[in-house]
Amino acid sequence: MTALRAFFSMGGYAAYVWPAFATAAVVLSVLLLASRRRWRANAAALASLQAARPGRRGTRATPGGGATPVAASLAGDTAPAVHRDA
Amino acid sequence: MHRFANPARFLRITDAVLPWSAALTIVLLALGLYYGLWASPVDYQQGATVRIMYIHVPAAWMGMMIYSLMAIASAVALIWRHPLADLIAKAAAPIGASFTFICLVSGSLWGAPTWGTWWVWDARLTSVLILFFLYLGYIAIWQAFDDPTRAARAAAIVALVGFVNIPIIKFSVDWWNTLHQGESLFTGHGSEIDPTMLRPLILMALAFTAYFITVLIYRVRAEIIARKLRVLRLSAIEG
Amino acid sequence: MPQTGFAGESLSCLRGERLVFREVSFHLEPGGALLLEGPNGSGKSSLLRLCAGLLKPAEGRLVYKGRDIAQDPEAHRARLAYVGHLDAVKAVFTVAENLAFWAALVPGGAGRAQAALERFELDHLAEVPGRFLSAGQRRRLALARILVQPADLWLLDEPTNSLDRAACEALTAAIATHRSGGGLVVAATHVDLGLGTVPVLRLGSPAPAPAVAPEVS
Amino acid sequence: MSAFSALIARDVRLAFRQGSAATLSVMFFFLAVMLFPLGVGPEAAILARIASGVLWVAALLSVLLSLDRLFQADYEDGSLELLALSGLPLELTVLAKCLAHWLTAGLPLIIAAPVLALLLDLPAKGLAALLLAMALGTPSLSLIGAIGAALTVSLRRGGVLLSLLVLPLYIPVLIFGVAAVEAAIAGLPSISHLLILAAIALAALVLCPLAAAAALRLSLE
Numbered sequence: 001m002t003a004l005r006a007f008f009s010m011g012g013y014a015a016y017v018w019p020a021f022a023t024a025a026v027v028l029s030v031l032l033l034a035s036r037r038r039w040r041a042n043a044a045a046l047a048s049l050q051a052a053r054p055g056r057r058g059t060r061a062t063p064g065g066g067a068t069p070v071a072a073s074l075a076g077d078t079a080p081a082v083h084r085d086a
Numbered sequence: 087m088h089r090f091a092n093p094a095r096f097l098r099i100t101d102a103v104l105p106w107s108a109a110l111t112i113v114l115l116a117l118g119l120y121y122g123l124w125a126s127p128v129d130y131q132q133g134a135t136v137r138i139m140y141i142h143v144p145a146a147w148m149g150m151m152i153y154s155l156m157a158i159a160s161a162v163a164l165i166w167r168h169p170l171a172d173l174i175a176k177a178a179a180p181i182g183a184s185f186t187f188i189c190l191v192s193g194s195l196w197g198a199p200t201w202g203t204w205w206v207w208d209a210r211l212t213s214v215l216i217l218f219f220l221y222l223g224y225i226a227i228w229q230a231f232d233d234p235t236r237a238a239r240a241a242a243i244v245a246l247v248g249f250v251n252i253p254i255i256k257f258s259v260d261w262w263n264t265l266h267q268g269e270s271l272f273t274g275h276g277s278e279i280d281p282t283m284l285r286p287l288i289l290m291a292l293a294f295t296a297y298f299i300t301v302l303i304y305r306v307r308a309e310i311i312a313r314k315l316r317v318l319r320l321s322a323i324e325g
Numbered sequence: 326m327p328q329t330g331f332a333g334e335s336l337s338c339l340r341g342e343r344l345v346f347r348e349v350s351f352h353l354e355p356g357g358a359l360l361l362e363g364p365n366g367s368g369k370s371s372l373l374r375l376c377a378g379l380l381k382p383a384e385g386r387l388v389y390k391g392r393d394i395a396q397d398p399e400a401h402r403a404r405l406a407y408v409g410h411l412d413a414v415k416a417v418f419t420v421a422e423n424l425a426f427w428a429a430l431v432p433g434g435a436g437r438a439q440a441a442l443e444r445f446e447l448d449h450l451a452e453v454p455g456r457f458l459s460a461g462q463r464r465r466l467a468l469a470r471i472l473v474q475p476a477d478l479w480l481l482d483e484p485t486n487s488l489d490r491a492a493c494e495a496l497t498a499a500i501a502t503h504r505s506g507g508g509l510v511v512a513a514t515h516v517d518l519g520l521g522t523v524p525v526l527r528l529g530s531p532a533p534a535p536a537v538a539p540e541v542s
Numbered sequence: 543m544s545a546f547s548a549l550i551a552r553d554v555r556l557a558f559r560q561g562s563a564a565t566l567s568v569m570f571f572f573l574a575v576m577l578f579p580l581g582v583g584p585e586a587a588i589l590a591r592i593a594s595g596v597l598w599v600a601a602l603l604s605v606l607l608s609l610d611r612l613f614q615a616d617y618e619d620g621s622l623e624l625l626a627l628s629g630l631p632l633e634l635t636v637l638a639k640c641l642a643h644w645l646t647a648g649l650p651l652i653i654a655a656p657v658l659a660l661l662l663d664l665p666a667k668g669l670a671a672l673l674l675a676m677a678l679g680t681p682s683l684s685l686i687g688a689i690g691a692a693l694t695v696s697l698r699r700g701g702v703l704l705s706l707l708v709l710p711l712y713i714p715v716l717i718f719g720v721a722a723v724e725a726a727i728a729g730l731p732s733i734s735h736l737l738i739l740a741a742i743a744l745a746a747l748v749l750c751p752l753a754a755a756a757a758l759r760l761s762l763e
Contacts, residue, residue, distance in 0.1 A: 007124070010134035016199055020138040020192040021123075024145070027184045028297060035304040042311035049318050164756075216710050223707045230697050233341035239760045240693050244707060247689055247753050251711050254742070258714040265721060313342070320343055340763075377627055380763050402627050411620025417559040429548035430628045470624075 093310050096170055100303045107299040114293035122286035136283075138196035144291040145189035146210070148298060149217055150252075152182030156224070157249030160242035170306070172238035173313075175245060176228055177305030181298055183221035189214050209263035213256050220248040234316070328391040330354040331376075331478060331509050336385035338371045345371045347384070351526050353511070355477075356504045360525045361513040367529020369513035370410070373480045376511055377407045389478070406476035408484055412467040416456035420447055420466055423455060428473045441472035445495050460487035468496060479503060481512040493518075545630045546638050553642030556615075563611055564646040567604040568654050574600035575658045586663040593662035594672065594723035600658075601651045601676060602683060602712050606705055608647040609687040612639050613695040613758065622695075623762050632755040636692070640684045640751070648680030664723075671726030671736075678739040679719045685743075685750035686711045692757035714742055 010017040122140035129136035156175040163171035193211045194204050205211075227244050231237035330353045337347035345368035353359055361369040374380040376387060378398050387394045394401040414423055424442065428434030442448040445465040450458070458466065464487050471479060479500070485493050497519040500510055512518060557563040578596045582588055589596075616622040625635045652673055659669050690708035694700025722735035 010137070011128060013133055013135045013199060016135050016195045017137050020141050020195040021119075023191045024141045024188045027188055031181060031184050032297075032301055032304075035301050035308065039304045039308040039311070042308050042315060046311050046315055046318075049315065053318075053322070216713060219706070219710045223703075223710065226703055226706055227693065230694070230700065230703050235339075235341045236696075236760055236763070240757065243689070243693060243753055243757050243760075247711070250749065251714075254714050255710065258717040262717045262721070265724075316342055374763070379623060379626065399629070399631065403629050405627065407624065407627050409620055409623060411618075411623075413616075413620040413624050415556065415619070415621070417556065426548060426552045427624070427628075430545045430625075430630060 093170055100307065104300065104303050107296050111293055111296040111300055114289055114296055118286055118289035118293045121289060126282050126286050132200065135196055135199055138192050140286045140290045142189055142192040142196055143287060144294045145185045145192065146214055147291055148294045149182055149186035149189055149214060152178050152185065152298065153217065153220065153249065156182065156245045160245035163238065164242045172242065173306050173309040176241065177302055177309055179221060179225050181301050183218065183225065185294065186214055186218040186221055190218060209260045213259045216255055224248065330357060332388045334385050334388065336375060337383045338368055338375060338380065339383040340371060346528055353509045355507040355509060358504060358510040358512065358520050358523045360523055361511065361528060362515060362525055363528035369528055370482050372528065373482050373511060373513055377405060377480050378402060404476055405478040405480060406471035406474045407480045408467055408471060409482050412463040414455045414458065414463045414466050417454065419452050419454050421451040423466060424469060424473060427470045431474050434473045437473045441469040444472055444499060445469045445492065461489055461492060464488055465492050472499060477508050479508060479510045481510065483514055484512060485514060485516045546634055549630065549635060549638040550642045553639055554645050557646035564650060567608040567647040568650040570607055571600050571604040571651050571654055572658065574603055575661065590663040590665060593659065593664035594668060594720045596662060597655060597658060597672065598716055598719045601680065602716055604651060605647055605680060605683040605687060606708060609691045609704060610701060612643050612688055612691040617695045622758065626758065626762050632758060633751040636688055636751040636754045636758065640688050644681050644684040648684055651680060652676045665727045667729065668723045668727040671732045672723045674736055675719045675722040675739055678736055678743055679715045682715050682743045682746040683712060685746035688754040689750055689757060692754040695758065696761035715739065
């Protein structure tokens with residue numbers, strides 16, 4: 001037990017070492033969770049938005065999948081070369 | 087920026103990378119903490135507070151590395167108008183700001199026992215503090231514009247201007263510090279760091295990098311989907 | 326590719342993430358005029374800003390005398406005069422001072438200032454500070470500014486805003502002399518500018534096909 | 543060059559015609575400096591010790607306050623887009639406006655500085671270095687500030703964001719400006735600090751118009 005207590009006392013500097021690690025842990029985990037939640041929320045919103053409007057959007061058969069020719073060509077800036085993947 | 091750029095390739099790549107980076111983060115973090123907190127010697131002078139170095143130094147490295155990455159991504163976005171570069175820079179900023187904040191807090195905690203106060207205008211800490219405000223400026227400019235494409239280009243300019251100024255600010259703050267104060271606590275640990283201390287430092291730095299990649303993937307995906315949502319909602323109005 | 330005059334080839338315009346218009350083309354011969362019509366927000370101003378070079382087309386290009394204007398923006402700027410919604414009149418400067426500044430930006434502009442003022446009946450207001458001018462007088466000052474510039478291409482965005490009948494006639498006359506000298510005019514307006522039968526480019530109708538978002542792959 | 547000088551003349555005349563614009567930054571400079579004795583206490587010893595820092599911080603803030611005058615008015619009344627369409631390249635337009643801004647905001651501070659140096663008991667040896675350092679430093683403040691002004695010109699309440707963007711970039715000018723004065727007071731040569739200030743000014747002269755013009759094109763779309 002004493003080894004454990006010695007470990008946590010950090011040679012008397014516990015009041016400095018642990019808060020440093022604690023802030024790092026808190027900040028990094030909050031950032032991780034917030035980022036993941038934001039991704040999940042957006043993905044859900046997108047799914048529901050597309051589910052709610054399949055009639056208008058889904059039927060448009062687009063050759064070769066992906067965006068329609070016009071939309072795809074908008075991806076190019078100067079020369080209207082179609083580059084599908086960013 | 088292209089409304090219809092198809093980020094399929096990016097999504098495919100990150101699908102593969104995500105599980106690996108997440109697993110790597112956990113493993114490296116565990117190893118780093120084990121070696122950092124347990125299996126490494128105590129400093130003869132500072133005692134156990136030297137362990138804070140394993141958070142403080144990697145966080146400083148990450149803060150500067152991420153800002154450089156943002157500057158490169160911004161340059162790519164401005165010059166080649168690559169539609170994803172903006173999103174990567176925007177997604178990276180909060181992560182960089184968090185690391186810089188961690189670096190400041192851990193720096194203050196590390197110095198407190200020997201300085202007797204919570205903050206000393208040490209050259210390194212002051213530069214990191216200024217870097218923190220560069221991050222805040224970058225994040226603020228994104229939110230200032232209501233049109234995302236304008237915000238993207240304005241933020242790219244801010245990132246590049248900031249990046250050009252970082253060495254000048256670093257030089258002037260270091261120079262200012264030697265003028266007013268001479269020696270500072272941190273110079274000690276730079277050179278004669280023995281290998282047993284170096285190992286946790288590197289492990290923690292790698293752990294932070296893996297963490298950065300993981301969170302960056304989440305945030306960039308959220309941005310891509312957010313853009314699609316905007317496009318869908320806009321076309322709903324036009325349609 | 327047309328070698329003379331000013332042409333737009335399958336232009337598409339993105340304002341932020343909104344598709345304003347796409348596949349718009351036009352061709353103007355020297356001395357020609359083009360009217361832009363369409364509901365608000367249909368992109369009339371955006372097309373004019375594209376022609377001026379303030380805005381880059383998302384797709385397609387603008388060609389002047391056979392050369393893409395993006396290749397030499399400075400030369401393009403030198404050959405155009407643009408009148409937007411705002412009049413750019415400084416309240417603390419008099420009418421003459423306002424015009425003199427814009428004249429100083431172009432070679433030989435000063436010489437044409439007096440004639441420009443007379444053309445739009447502003448000569449008697451020369452010493453009146455900008456803040457005392459009515460909206461119509463400010464608009465006439467903005468129009469007088471384009472007479473000072475040696476421009477082949479006039480880009481007019483709702484030029485007749487707040488103009489009285491006499492000023493409209495003065496504008497029509499000015500456009501006529503400009504076109505007779507081989508000048509080109511692109512104007513967004515819903516008021517008859519007395520240009521006679523002139524090609525009209527209708528924007529915003531039928532509504533461009535709604536933007537299609539790619540399926541989430 | 544006539545277009546370039548015509549634009550400078552117009553902006554300077556505009557600043558003086560609007561009356562308060564030019565004197566505003568000097569009045570703020572005075573007020574900001576006057577606050578310090580009231581706050582820190584009137585003892586000459588303390589004031590002399592912090593005088594160069596106070597003068598430089600106050601000068602920096604008064605330039606910062608007058609930055610929105612650079613593009614805001616022209617953006618709102620449509621002159622800016624006409625200037626962007628004029629024969630003068632946008633980078634030169636930005637340079638002309640920065641020069642005019644320096645003439646109406648930076649220069650008056652240099653003229654007012656000796657009086658304020660007296661108020662703060664700045665040692666006489668430091669005065670020459672102060673004026674020289676401000677002459678070399680304030681142009682950089684206008685040029686660097688132009689980038690922030692250009693970025694926030696289309697924003698309704700861009701003022702706070704402007705200072706958040708610009709102040710970190712002012713730090714090198716502040717550090718070497720004060721160092722030049724402190725060195726002179728200590729009897730040391732301050733030439734190296736002045737040279738660094740000059741280097742910053744030259745770099746700003748070249749790079750800032752590019753960045754500011756890019757930012758302006760963005761908001762003129």
